Amino acid sequence: MSAALEIRGLEAGYGEVQVLWGVDLSVAEGRMTTLVGANGAGKTTTLRAVMGTVRPWKGSVRFYGEDVTHLSPHTKAQMGLVLVPEGRQLFADMTVEENLEMGAYSPRARKNLAANLKRVYQLFPRLEERRAQRAGTLSGGEQQMLAVGRGLMADPRVLMIDELSLGLAPVLAQSLFGTLKQLKEQGLTILLVEQNVHLALALSDYAYVLAEGRVQIEGPSREVARNEEVRRAYLGI
Ligand SMILES: Nc1ncnc2c1ncn2[C@@H]1O[C@H](COP(=O)(O)OP(=O)(O)O)[C@@H](O)[C@H]1O
Numbered sequence: 585m586s587a588a589l590e591i592r593g594l595e596a597g598y599g600e601v602q603v604l605w606g607v608d609l610s611v612a613e614g615r616m617t618t619l620v621g622a623n624g625a626g627k628t629t630t631l632r633a634v635m636g637t638v639r640p641w642k643g644s645v646r647f648y649g650e651d652v653t654h655l656s657p658h659t660k661a662q663m664g665l666v667l668v669p670e671g672r673q674l675f676a677d678m679t680v681e682e683n684l685e686m687g688a689y690s691p692r693a694r695k696n697l698a699a700n701l702k703r704v705y706q707l708f709p710r711l712e713e714r715r716a717q718r719a720g721t722l723s724g725g726e727q728q729m730l731a732v733g734r735g736l737m738a739d740p741r742v743l744m745i746d747e748l749s750l751g752l753a754p755v756l757a758q759s760l761f762g763t764l765k766q767l768k769e770q771g772l773t774i775l776l777v778e779q780n781v782h783l784a785l786a787l788s789d790y791a792y793v794l795a796e797g798r799v800q801i802e803g804p805s806r807e808v809a810r811n812e813e814v815r816r817a818y819l820g821i
């Protein structure tokens with residue numbers, strides 16, 4: 585199994601404060617990999633350092649074998665490494681469709697804009713119904729659909745999603761997870777950061793547990809879900 589994304593010894597932080605202490609993580613092509621851990625463990629920082637919005641201090645990030653550690657976030661996105669950031673960061677005053685079009689900024693994605701838009705509307709019919717509505721007036725669940733849809737418009741080879749279900753009702757979270765599963769079945773490689781450890785482990789193939797900026801536990805999700813420590817600390821069992 586070749587790795588779509590290979591992170592080795594990643595260290596990063598903010599100012600003088602080190603947050604990541606050598607994160608090793610790999611994302612297999614065509615699989616759903618999940619990164620879980622307590623609040624403040626460094627999950628978001630890991631995704632930012634991979635993307636390059638936070639500068640990696642040490643270590644490397646390889647994308648389909650190519651060292652991309654010090655490439656700009658923009659270049660990485662153009663190569664197909666796409667992040668749906670925590671907090672969605674939509675353009676509130678723009679319509680649903682304008683937000684989706686903003687996702688297709690690379691020449692490659694521009695070329696496939698019409699086909700990708702169709703695909704996003706097939707996945708999320710709700711977005712098509714609301715294509716002319718301003719993003720800021722959508723419900724939380726619809727905004728998260730839009731954030732994922734915008735990520736898909738960039739034509740990702742690897743889609744990283746930071747906190748898919750945060751703040752959503754359980755039934756909406758379930759439905760979004762269903763959509764992710766569908767995307768995986770269509771061949772998309774996904775790295776998911778998720779607060780809902782139970783759902784994340786149930787739906788992903790492989791899992792990493794991050795604690796204090798280090799990978800504490802890793803393995804096939806089914807095995808990680810049976811791990812005593814994980815059950816006690818994250819599943820409340
Ligand atoms: N922009 C920032 N500036 C300074 N410290 C930050 C910033 N973002 C996160 N941190 C700190 O980095 C640590 C890890 O945070 P984060 O990566 O957001 O964790 P998680 O996503 O796992 O909840 C926390 O101690 C947090 O306070």
Ligand SMILES: [Mg+2]
Pocket residue numbers: 627628629670746747
């Ligand atoms: Mg976070």
